Every structure is written in C-alpha cells, then in structure tokens.
Amino acid sequence: MSAMAAARLGFRTHVFSPEAHGPAAQVAAFSTVADYADMEALRRFAEAVDVVTFEFENIPAPALALLESLRPVRPGAKILEISQDRLLEKQFLNHAGIATAPWAAVHNMAALAPAAARLGLPAVLKTTRLGYDGKGQTMLRGPDDLAPAFALLAPKPLVLEGFVAFAAEISVMVARGVDGHVVAFDAVENRHKNHILDITLAPAPLPLTVLAQAQDIARTIAEKLQLVGLLGVEMFVTADGGLIVNEIAPRPHNSGHWTMDACSCSQFEMHIRAVAGLPLPPATRHSDAVMKNLVGPEDMALWPQILATPGLIPHHYGKT
Ligand SMILES: Nc1ncnc2c1ncn2[C@@H]1O[C@H](COP(=O)(O)OP(=O)(O)O)[C@@H](O)[C@H]1O
Ligand SMILES: [Mg+2]
Incomplete structure (x- = not known):
C-alpha cells in the first residue's frame, strides 16, 4: 500500500523482503528477495535506492546499521530499536512524561x-x-x-x-516530515477478536477532549523521537477518560487503513511523503469510516458479498 502510494507520487519502489512474491513485491517496480542477514544483498539494495524505509518492525539491527551507513533510513534505526523492545519503549515514554501501565x-x-x-x-x-x-x-x-x-x-x-481495566483501546497515526512538521490523523477506536484487530471506528466514539489529548500525546512522541516518517501510537482509555500508552509502531499500522478511503491523504501517502522529504498536507478526515479486518478463510468467504455491497471498499493484501 505504501508502494502504491509512492507510485501515485511518481516514485518507483524497490522492495527488499525475505519472502518471495510478497504483497509489496506484487505492486513495486523492483524487488530483492534475500535474507536480512545477507549483507551483500543489502548493500546492492541500498546502492540502488535514494532513501530506505520499512513496514515491518523486526528487522535485525545489523541490517539496519548497514543500510544506514549507505543511505538515509527513515525512521532511523534508533527509533526502531526503541519500538522493538518493550522495556526501552516504556523507559523512553516515561522519560518523556507519558503514562504507561x-x-x-x-x-x-x-x-x-x-x-x-x-x-x-x-x-x-x-x-x-x-x-x-x-x-x-x-x-x-x-x-x-x-x-x-x-x-x-x-x-x-x-x-x-x-493490568489496565480500559474502557476502550484507541490509536493515533502521526507523521513528522524532514522539516519537523507534524500531522496527526484522528484518533480511532480499535476492537480486537482473539487479540487480532477486528474493527476500527474512525473517529473513535469518545469525548472530543479525549481525542484531542490522544493526538497531543502522539505529536509529543513524534517530536521527542525526532521521527521522520510515520508512527502508530496504541493507547488505553480508562473509565475516567485518562490515556495510557500501550505501544508504538514506527510504520503504517493496520488501524490506519481507513485513511485510504476517508482522508484525502492516506497514512501510506503520508509515510512516503515524510520519508521522501515532501511537504505533509493536513491529515484531515473527510468521512467517517469503519474498518473491518478480514482474517482467514471464514472471513474471506464473505469476499464476493463484500464486492457486491455498495459502500464497502475492499482492500486485498495479496497475501498467499
Ligand atoms: N497491560 C495491559 N492491560 C490490559 N490489557 C492489555 C495490557 N497489555 C496488553 N493488553 C491487551 O492485549 C492486546 C495486545 O497487547 P500489545 O501489548 O498491544 O501486544 P501486541 O499488539 O504486540 O500483540 C492489547 O491490545 C490489549 O487488548
Ligand atoms: Mg498492540
């Protein structure tokens, strides 16, 4: 989805992935299939591109370090390191004055x-x-x-x-450009089924003051991290409207897919704009939206019905 957003902006994307025929490679101009430990492949890849970003958090640190020695990597390896480790993440957040469990x-x-x-x-x-x-x-x-x-x-x-006895779980997607400009999408509510995101409600049906505060927290995190790129912030809302940050993810997030159809600039376009050094437009929502995650054969059996239902906008990852 980032590669498609990049294409719309006139960029060609080169995907590096250990997985052959992965979703991104299906829609990108160039693809390298190699292991994250293959330093020679990583070097050739870096030399073929202008800027590197990622959509997956568990890239080994040595791979990122090599890429960062050859090309700008946005967001940087330091941010990835923090978000890969729940201890570093909580230390960073608390140090920035942000509440966690x-x-x-x-x-x-x-x-x-x-x-x-x-x-x-x-x-x-x-x-x-x-x-x-x-x-x-x-x-x-x-x-x-x-x-x-x-x-x-x-x-x-x-x-x-x-354990946080939360009233709701919400998330905010925030982007920060090379020039330091920060934009935050509207806070959304996430409902999980078997620990997997099931439904996202945009905007979250919560008091506006809570939603504004959630965006402020996300902006603060982006600034304290000196983020260049896109970051998802997952939060718990307590019964009294308090906000507790659960985790952060420096990449497009599944709770941000709704932005493709309800915002003039999606999280994916915002991601590409940020890492390519382009200006960031306002993260304005023009419509309300509900995102339903389709998981497994049972949900996918609904696909023909979904395609036949006006108002539903299907997005297929192309995963095998
Ligand atoms: N401290 C907590 N208190 C209450 N619920 C939690 C807590 N930590 C996690 N959960 C629940 O488990 C889900 C998954 O936990 P999370 O830390 O986000 O891990 P991941 O998304 O990486 O699997 C959360 O979305 C939330 O529903
Ligand atoms: Mg989570």
Missing part, C-alpha cells in the same frame, strides 16, 4: 513474585521483543499463575505490566 523488568523467576506483589494482580507478562497479535504474552490472574507463565515465556527477557 506500571511495569517491571523480569529477568528471572526470582524477580517475578516481587514484581507481581508490587504491581498487583491481574497483570500481563510479556516478552520484551517480537510480540504481535497477543503472541508472546500471558495473563496472571492469581499467585498460582506465576510459575507456569514464566515457564511458558522464559528464557526470553520479560516485562510484567499492571
């Missing part, structure tokens, strides 16, 4: 009981790295859950988070 690093089983005593139960034990769609985390409801939870996730480095 209370948390404690858990480096061994002996550290878990005191952490649970301090934060209270329920709490969520997570791997610090490589979690997605609820993978790499488990709930602690009572004292008997500690040992099995640790055994499930160890020996990876872990973090314990206090």
Whole structure:
C-alpha cells in the first residue's frame, strides 16, 4: 500500500523482503528477495535506492546499521530499536512524561513474585521483543499463575505490566516530515477478536477532549523521537477518560487503513511523503469510516458479498 502510494507520487519502489512474491513485491517496480542477514544483498539494495524505509518492525539491527551507513533510513534505526523492545519503549515514554501501565523488568523467576506483589494482580507478562497479535504474552490472574507463565515465556527477557481495566483501546497515526512538521490523523477506536484487530471506528466514539489529548500525546512522541516518517501510537482509555500508552509502531499500522478511503491523504501517502522529504498536507478526515479486518478463510468467504455491497471498499493484501 505504501508502494502504491509512492507510485501515485511518481516514485518507483524497490522492495527488499525475505519472502518471495510478497504483497509489496506484487505492486513495486523492483524487488530483492534475500535474507536480512545477507549483507551483500543489502548493500546492492541500498546502492540502488535514494532513501530506505520499512513496514515491518523486526528487522535485525545489523541490517539496519548497514543500510544506514549507505543511505538515509527513515525512521532511523534508533527509533526502531526503541519500538522493538518493550522495556526501552516504556523507559523512553516515561522519560518523556507519558503514562504507561506500571511495569517491571523480569529477568528471572526470582524477580517475578516481587514484581507481581508490587504491581498487583491481574497483570500481563510479556516478552520484551517480537510480540504481535497477543503472541508472546500471558495473563496472571492469581499467585498460582506465576510459575507456569514464566515457564511458558522464559528464557526470553520479560516485562510484567499492571493490568489496565480500559474502557476502550484507541490509536493515533502521526507523521513528522524532514522539516519537523507534524500531522496527526484522528484518533480511532480499535476492537480486537482473539487479540487480532477486528474493527476500527474512525473517529473513535469518545469525548472530543479525549481525542484531542490522544493526538497531543502522539505529536509529543513524534517530536521527542525526532521521527521522520510515520508512527502508530496504541493507547488505553480508562473509565475516567485518562490515556495510557500501550505501544508504538514506527510504520503504517493496520488501524490506519481507513485513511485510504476517508482522508484525502492516506497514512501510506503520508509515510512516503515524510520519508521522501515532501511537504505533509493536513491529515484531515473527510468521512467517517469503519474498518473491518478480514482474517482467514471464514472471513474471506464473505469476499464476493463484500464486492457486491455498495459502500464497502475492499482492500486485498495479496497475501498467499
Ligand atoms: N497491560 C495491559 N492491560 C490490559 N490489557 C492489555 C495490557 N497489555 C496488553 N493488553 C491487551 O492485549 C492486546 C495486545 O497487547 P500489545 O501489548 O498491544 O501486544 P501486541 O499488539 O504486540 O500483540 C492489547 O491490545 C490489549 O487488548
Ligand atoms: Mg498492540
């Protein structure tokens, strides 16, 4: 989707991916299929392009370091490093004065009981790295859950988070240009099914003051990170309208797909504009939208019906 947005702006995209025939390669001008550890392929790729960006967070640090030595990488490797690690992420956010769930690093089983005593139960034990769609985390409801939870996730480095009894989950997509100009899309509500994003409501049906504050938080994060590019900020809204940042993702986000059809400049165009050093237009929403994520054969069985329904705008990733 970023490659398609780039094409509309007159750019040709070169996709580097370990996956052959991946979604992006299907719509890009050039493609390199190679492993992230293949330094020679990375070097040839960097030498063929003007600027590098990414849509996937778990790119190994050495690959990014090599690319960054040859071409501008936007957002930079430092931002990726922070967002790859839940401990660095929370330290950065708290240091910037932004509220997160209370948390404690858990480096061994002996550290878990005191952490649970301090934060209270329920709490969520997570791997610090490589979690997605609820993978790499488990709930602690009572004292008997500690040992099995640790055994499930160890020996990876872990973090314990206090459970946030949220009223809603929201996210804001924010972009910052090379010139430091920041734009934030409207805050949206995200509802999950089996830990996978199911529905996004744009705008989030919440008080305007809460939505404005969510955008302010996202702008602050973009500025403190000196972001160049696009960043998604996931937040919890508490019953009293308080905002707690859950995690950040320096890339287009699945909760931002609605911008393709409800904004004059989508998150993908904003992403490409930011990394290419172009001006950022206002992130204005011209319509309300609901995004429904189609997951697996059951949802895809609805495809013909979706195509036949006026008002629905289908987007197929092209994943095999
Ligand atoms: N501390 C928490 N309190 C309450 N719910 C949480 C907490 N952490 C995660 N969750 C729930 O689990 C979901 C996935 O967690 P998250 O940290 O966003 O991991 P990922 O999206 O990488 O799988 C969140 O969207 C939220 O619904
Ligand atoms: Mg998440």
